[in-house]
Amino acid sequence: MDKKMNVTPWEVSGKIDYDKLIREFGIKPITNLPQAFMGNILFRRKIVFAHRDFEKIIDSIKNKKPFVMMTGLMPTGKFHLGHMILALQMAFYQKLGAKIYIAVADLEAYNARQKSLEELRKNAVDQYLLNYAALGLDLSKCDIYFQSDRSSNAKKSSAYYRLASNFSRYATFNEFKAIYGEITPGKMNASLLQAADMYHPQLPEFEDSIPTFIPVGIDQDPHIRIARDMANRDKDYKFIPIASTYHIFLPGLKGGGKMSSSDENSFIAMTDSQKEVEQKIRKYAFSGGKDTIEEHRKKGGNPDVDVSFQYLKMFFEPDDEKLRKIENDYRSGKLLTSELKEYLIKKINSFLSEHQKKRDLAKKQIEKFVFKA
């Protein structure tokens, strides 16, 4: 029997029922995207599958009006394939005209963990920003900042921190508790800062009134709901409620849940060697195939739960025709698990070898153009 589904910012487990999440969270399936989105497999294959208030962002894109894509990163752990879903969207929306804001949640990470701000900042650059750049994001056009040091412009800095304080006036302990369970002053502070992250692009010191949206994994929705609630009650500003899109989870190597930095053998990191990729996929990648070749040939495999197939679908086989053939062959038993895995290994390693070159290039340029805002 499947474990009961649990999807919160702190735990993702059980068999994920995305339709049920859509109903529970009060969000909507994504439909009728403009043609520009159909070239991107994340949208064409409904990896990004739901939204809240995304219509106004679509309007901005259609009418070539300014809009902001806001995102944040927790500067701990290694950047892995799971993070790529977001990074690819960042590059995509930037090309569509979005101003990209990236909050490095160093204060939140610092309050929660035992690392110094310096270590966290270094990790943000080495693991996250370099990979964003290698995945096509032009960092020089982004507003990238640390929560601990918002801007080199004091008016902007104060406006940002003032907003976090202001939200405290409109927050209640009960709503924090409803979302965070056991709440501490540190967690509350982090939540207020996070709401300021989401809404400060709309301040006059930044972009002024501007449609803003946040692409997230669906487990992150509680953070967005609490920020929307505070901003909605806040009579001191006239905020446009923040919009959001939701993507499904990239399953961890062992299947189920999501790829997680806390389990080395659940993820493939961007810095993994060809050898490591081979070993991880061969050893850990959960298979939808049958136990014996004979049985597999007879009954076929199940691509819907096969991790290797999912990785091909989400990133590594952009050709819809080829993907359909792989799916059909796997389902019919013509394609064996070992063959599917070798195909994926080749795809990932070819991608990573290219990616690592781009990463090295980015390294040479990064110091110049980050954190100048």
Place this chain on the structure above:
Amino acid sequence: MDKKMNVTPWEVSGKIDYDKLIREFGIKPITNLPQAFMGNILFRRKIVFAHRDFEKIIDSIKNKKPFVMMTGLMPTGKFHLGHMILALQMAFYQKLGAKIYIAVADLEAYNARQKSLEELRKNAVDQYLLNYAALGLDLSKCDIYFQSDRSSNAKKSSAYYRLASNFSRYATFNEFKAIYGEITPGKMNASLLQAADMYHPQLPEFEDSIPTFIPVGIDQDPHIRIARDMANRDKDYKFIPIASTYHIFLPGLKGGGKMSSSDENSFIAMTDSQKEVEQKIRKYAFSGGKDTIEEHRKKGGNPDVDVSFQYLKMFFEPDDEKLRKIENDYRSGKLLTSELKEYLIKKINSFLSEHQKKRDLAKKQIEKFVFKA
């Protein structure tokens, strides 16, 4: 029977037993001040009567080492005689070499009340800063700032707000509740900012490690205790525990408690006219005299509870000889309440007329030198 003593940041009532407060709050009586303090009646007459860790400030003064006097103002209501105790100390310590930091608690006031930040800022300048200047404080040498906009230097701004966030990591809800009773996110945020106000002068972005003290009315001690507790647990910085001095309350006109902005007839404002002073003292000033002239002549009055005498003692009769004569004459019945009141009225009005001239002068200069930090 006297009402039970209640001394908290939110209420001061009953007969104040300062010795008991010293024991309850774990502070010490002030003794052995250097000679320089004896020229100031606030110290000579023990209006400033207790302290915590003030020895290191005395050391700094004696050895001409740098030190900070930190204070804050709530930018609501009118500046009245009660505020003068603090303002006179600011001017005094500045001449002794203190760097003066003044936090305008506009975010705290804003979170608690229904005024705009603009109104609060205007009130801070019109009511507080102008009067500080008229009372001898050189504003151009002070670091005066709004909580909502710490500095025009972004490094400084971020360091200040980062400290408030950092303290949230070392705070517990239980200690907030112990001090504030019903705690809200807004109150907690204000308390964290206030702790940052007290400790940020010690940050490398400001004065770096430097002895800092706060002169307060004794009802404010809970704020200092909670900030000291957080700073003490905070392993990310090596703070010198903040020192403090405590002054007694200037009684309200009607006697008891303290002069309070919320009751027009309890205070004399710096902007009151000569006529208003006359009327307020004659009508409201609580008297330690007897009900009839005959009885007063026979039994004498009680200067210890007489509000007019207390005002002379705290501000308006700096001559110890004259004050002693007034005290003796009043106690013996030679001096009548009406005579004492008229003497005080003359003293206050002569002081205020001089003060209001200085205030007008300050007005012309103030825009130049405040809020440049």
